[in-house]
Amino acid sequence: MELLRITTSSKEYPVFIGNGVIHQLTEFVKTELSSFTKVCLIVDSAVADLYLKDLQPALAELEIAIYKAPSGEQAKTFDVYYEIMSFLLDQKLDRKSIIVALGGGAIGDLAGFVAATYMRGIRFIQVPTTILAHDSAVGGKVAINHPKGKNMIGAFHQPEAVFYDLEFLHTLPAKEKRSGFAEVIKHGLIHDVVFYAHLRDRLQSLEEVPPSDLQAFLKRGIEIKGDFVSEDETEQNVRAYLNFGHTLGHAIEAEMGYGGWTHGESVAVGMIFALQLSRKKLKLKFNVEDFKSWLSILGYETTIPESVSHEKLLQRMKQDKKSVGQQIHFVLLKEIGKPELCELSDEELLEELAHF
Ligand SMILES: NC(=O)c1ccc[n+]([C@@H]2O[C@H](COP(=O)([O-])OP(=O)(O)OC[C@H]3O[C@@H](n4cnc5c(N)ncnc54)[C@H](O)[C@@H]3O)[C@@H](O)[C@H]2O)c1
Numbered sequence: 001m002e003l004l005r006i007t008t009s010s011k012e013y014p015v016f017i018g019n020g021v022i023h024q025l026t027e028f029v030k031t032e033l034s035s036f037t038k039v040c041l042i043v044d045s046a047v048a049d050l051y052l053k054d055l056q057p058a059l060a061e062l063e064i065a066i067y068k069a070p071s072g073e074q075a076k077t078f079d080v081y082y083e084i085m086s087f088l089l090d091q092k093l094d095r096k097s098i099i100v101a102l103g104g105g106a107i108g109d110l111a112g113f114v115a116a117t118y119m120r121g122i123r124f125i126q127v128p129t130t131i132l133a134h135d136s137a138v139g140g141k142v143a144i145n146h147p148k149g150k151n152m153i154g155a156f157h158q159p160e161a162v163f164y165d166l167e168f169l170h171t172l173p174a175k176e177k178r179s180g181f182a183e184v185i186k187h188g189l190i191h192d193v194v195f196y197a198h199l200r201d202r203l204q205s206l207e208e209v210p211p212s213d214l215q216a217f218l219k220r221g222i223e224i225k226g227d228f229v230s231e232d233e234t235e236q237n238v239r240a241y242l243n244f245g246h247t248l249g250h251a252i253e254a255e256m257g258y259g260g261w262t263h264g265e266s267v268a269v270g271m272i273f274a275l276q277l278s279r280k281k282l283k284l285k286f287n288v289e290d291f292k293s294w295l296s297i298l299g300y301e302t303t304i305p306e307s308v309s310h311e312k313l314l315q316r317m318k319q320d321k322k323s324v325g326q327q328i329h330f331v332l333l334k335e336i337g338k339p340e341l342c343e344l345s346d347e348e349l350l351e352e353l354a355h356f
């Protein structure tokens with residue numbers, strides 16, 4: 001087991017990483033979260049089917065109320081949010097109660113937003129079950145979606161702790177592994193050239209990552225996320241660098257209708273695009289072709305799907321929460337590990353997309 005500490009201006013909390021760490025959750029709640037009243041577990045229904053029966057003995061002492069939410073993105077809706085609020089009131093949770101989120105990033109975001117707003121905010125614990133959630137479980141951004149846009153209703157609310165039990169990851173479909181690893185690669189590219197080189201060297205298949213490597217990669221990914229979050233909890237400056245690959249990535253994900261391509265698969269193409277732009281605008285020295293062939297070996301698409309119109313991608317990028325006054329900002333790299341924010345004109349972007 002490994003223990004990391006995330007320090008932000010609003011809270012400091014532990015991240016436990018390793019096989020079987022879920023079994024320490026009950027003890028943690030009893031000893032560290034003093035004077036708690038009730039605990040409610042909000043769980044992804046697919047994860048519940050796979051794991052809940054086995055987990056119940058470990059959680060029995062806490063007499064948990066269990067709410068099974070729809071799996072994945074379907075959970076991040078107003079309807080589900082409202083239903084959970086009613087459930088918590090029926091179950092008589094109060095301001096000293098605790099929410100536990102068990103699932104991928106979607107459940108973490110939903111349960112975190114519930115915790116941020118129920119009775120003006122109660123404590124919560126993240127128990128991520130996907131590789132992607134090494135990213136989303138840390139940092140305190142929580143949200144649900146509006147039909148007009150993803151993550152449009154949200155808050156900053158840090159968890160009390162993160163229990164990242166790597167045993168859960170065995171059942172992840174290949175697509176979801178790809179989705180998560182794109183963020184691990186991103187963390188290397190934006191912050192740590194040695195880690196990136198290590199990933200490039202060690203990672204040749206996402207299906208056969210040795211457990212010790214997996215733990216080390218995810219731990220480093222979380223540390224890097226933690227570094228950005230502790231410097232800039234509410235994204236006034238450097239936290240924005242975590243959006244590397246996401247400006248175009250989000251646009252592709254949306255144009256593909258959410259779910260056609262996973263978040264990380266879309267971000268992978270966004271990173272290739274951002275790396276090419278970085279070569280051009282900031283003289284980055286980097287072999288993009290080699291990066292593309294590595295991503296292909298790992299099972300990623302490396303080009304924008306033909307069915308997607310460049311004009312529509314541009315419009316999506318302008319609507320992005322990160323755009324300022326319709327001007328698109330890209331995170332580019334001047335060196336691996338050294339990001340910079342660059343403003344790009346529409347013409348320039350359309351030109352680049354045409355040659356991508
Ligand atoms: N808050 C943040 O900082 C942040 C950062 C990145 C992403 N996100 C959010 O995270 C969400 C994506 O998270 P995700 O990629 O984890 O997806 P997800 O939560 O939608 O899970 C993906 C799929 O995997 C299934 N699943 C989860 N765990 C499993 C397991 N152990 N075995 C088998 N199947 C399992 C789920 O049921 C779902 O179908 C998005 O909503 C995104 O907006 C938030």
Ligand SMILES: [Zn+2]
Nearest residue numbers: 183246263267
């Ligand atoms: Zn992301």
